[in-house]
Amino acid sequence: MDKRPIGVFDSGVGGVTVLKEIQKLIPNENYIYIGDTASFPYGSKSQKTIIKLCKKRIEDLINNNVKLIVIACGTATSQALEEMQKIFNIPIIGIIEPTVKYLKDNNIRKIGIIATAGTIRSKGWEKKIKQNIKESDVQSKACPLLAPMAEEGWINNDIAKLAVHEYVKDIKNIEALILGCTHYPLFIDSIKKEVGKNVDIINTGKMVAKEVKDYININNLQNDKRNKGITKIFLTDIECNFINVAKKLMQIEDISIKKLNN
Amino acid sequence: MDKRPIGVFDSGVGGVTVLKEIQKLIPNENYIYIGDTASFPYGSKSQKTIIKLCKKRIEDLINNNVKLIVIACGTATSQALEEMQKIFNIPIIGIIEPTVKYLKDNNIRKIGIIATAGTIRSKGWEKKIKQNIKESDVQSKACPLLAPMAEEGWINNDIAKLAVHEYVKDIKNIEALILGCTHYPLFIDSIKKEVGKNVDIINTGKMVAKEVKDYININNLQNDKRNKGITKIFLTDIECNFINVAKKLMQIEDISIKKLNN
Numbered sequence: 005m006d007k008r009p010i011g012v013f014d015s016g017v018g019g020v021t022v023l024k025e026i027q028k029l030i031p032n033e034n035y036i037y038i039g040d041t042a043s044f045p046y047g048s049k050s051q052k053t054i055i056k057l058c059k060k061r062i063e064d065l066i067n068n069n070v071k072l073i074v075i076a077c078g079t080a081t082s083q084a085l086e087e088m089q090k091i092f093n094i095p096i097i098g099i100i101e102p103t104v105k106y107l108k109d110n111n112i113r114k115i116g117i118i119a120t121a122g123t124i125r126s127k128g129w130e131k132k133i134k135q136n137i138k139e140s141d142v143q144s145k146a147c148p149l150l151a152p153m154a155e156e157g158w159i160n161n162d163i164a165k166l167a168v169h170e171y172v173k174d175i176k177n178i179e180a181l182i183l184g185c186t187h188y189p190l191f192i193d194s195i196k197k198e199v200g201k202n203v204d205i206i207n208t209g210k211m212v213a214k215e216v217k218d219y220i221n222i223n224n225l226q227n228d229k230r231n232k233g234i235t236k237i238f239l240t241d242i243e244c245n246f247i248n249v250a251k252k253l254m255q256i257e258d259i260s261i262k263k264l265n266n
Numbered sequence: 267m268d269k270r271p272i273g274v275f276d277s278g279v280g281g282v283t284v285l286k287e288i289q290k291l292i293p294n295e296n297y298i299y300i301g302d303t304a305s306f307p308y309g310s311k312s313q314k315t316i317i318k319l320c321k322k323r324i325e326d327l328i329n330n331n332v333k334l335i336v337i338a339c340g341t342a343t344s345q346a347l348e349e350m351q352k353i354f355n356i357p358i359i360g361i362i363e364p365t366v367k368y369l370k371d372n373n374i375r376k377i378g379i380i381a382t383a384g385t386i387r388s389k390g391w392e393k394k395i396k397q398n399i400k401e402s403d404v405q406s407k408a409c410p411l412l413a414p415m416a417e418e419g420w421i422n423n424d425i426a427k428l429a430v431h432e433y434v435k436d437i438k439n440i441e442a443l444i445l446g447c448t449h450y451p452l453f454i455d456s457i458k459k460e461v462g463k464n465v466d467i468i469n470t471g472k473m474v475a476k477e478v479k480d481y482i483n484i485n486n487l488q489n490d491k492r493n494k495g496i497t498k499i500f501l502t503d504i505e506c507n508f509i510n511v512a513k514k515l516m517q518i519e520d521i522s523i524k525k526l527n528n
Contacts, residue, residue, distance in 0.1 A: 041310075042311060042312070042315050043305070044310065045307075045414075048303075048306065048417070048503075048506055048507075049304060049503055049505075050304070050503045050504070050505040051505075053304050053503055122505075125505070148414075148418045149411070149414060149415060149418060149420065149425075152307075152410075152411060152414045153411060155310070156410045156411060158411065161432075162428060163411075163425055163428050163429050163432060166424060166425050166428065167425050170423075170425060241310075241311055241312045241315055242312070243311075243312040243313075243384075243387070244310055245310075
């Protein structure tokens, strides 16, 4: 039995979509979530900057005695996961590998990816897909404004719908569309309308949740099954729209948030 | 005669609208521009974070031997200018005072302000207006997505137009609308259509340019009139859309940009 919390971090509120999926699968675990809101958005930053920021946030989580870390951010996974796994001696799970495993297991080859500019530029998804899935056909599109829109709560208005249309319209003839940024499940209704019901829209949070559960079970890191999990949320900048969006997302009213030094 | 450059900084490409106006008035001066793109956007950050960032960027400019500093950013002016003027022994000009002076001189009292969330929250504009203009009536509106849209080059598409409409539609019965963020002159056509031709739309860059010219003349800091001014541009993160937007803005092709340590 291991009471230590699972650490989850993102540049902002996007990672809450991942946290929520993990909590659904293993609600008895304790969680620490860090939203690096002082440095939001990661999506437009260079790899060097993102590596520096990830290092800081992982150190914060380790200082909070976590047993496992989830990088709940597409940009940070694609640009910094490998480096972080080299530096730190703690299990770190990103959003790419669990998703590629799902695609492979389901024999999906025609794949669309939408993500931040940094993620698309890094080709992190393409590389992992090509390594694992033969004859894959990948179309990718950077959507730099979707995460900021989500962060401000513009999710279902005409502007968000139009932005989704603008970004997704040229992706054709795919079996699955990966939401390569953890903010994007917030736009899932608009995205579904845009790509049609035959496309498997992949919420990476669901894939990560399964991976985390498996890892914990295989390595005997489970918390007491009778435990009612506690979630602590820290932000590097608290003067932002995080609480409002997170409340909607998590469908809870009593979110308590603490300031973390940047 | 003083050859030293004028230092200008912003969180991104917005301040180039200010730089351009200053260059128009005093083209014989040399300029150093810093775009703090690694920390963009300032607009959603706390005052403490913004003060820390401004301090760093001003130190960078001082290390480049500037004679005068322009904070070409609404958020940084409203949240950090006073603090910076206390810390540093160099003239620092923000975008608020020159604009309020213009409003006062032209007896404008019904005033709209659009700006970032941080600027609006700080009430920096309102305070300065109330101090200087009797019986003023101020309506303000935070527009958190306009600067990110400009930074990505979405300036004249339907999404930008709809966003401008969404932000400006409730501001009624004004004589002047202050573009309280230096990115917003990029949307001036859409804004004009929205507020009508009887409203004086205030590009703060023009006001700042006049103030800088006056300051330099009064204090005998002018460069040689025959000089062809040189502009050096530094960014804290170079992997961004800055060059494309800046080229359009400055209508020049040969922008050379250097990386500045963050």
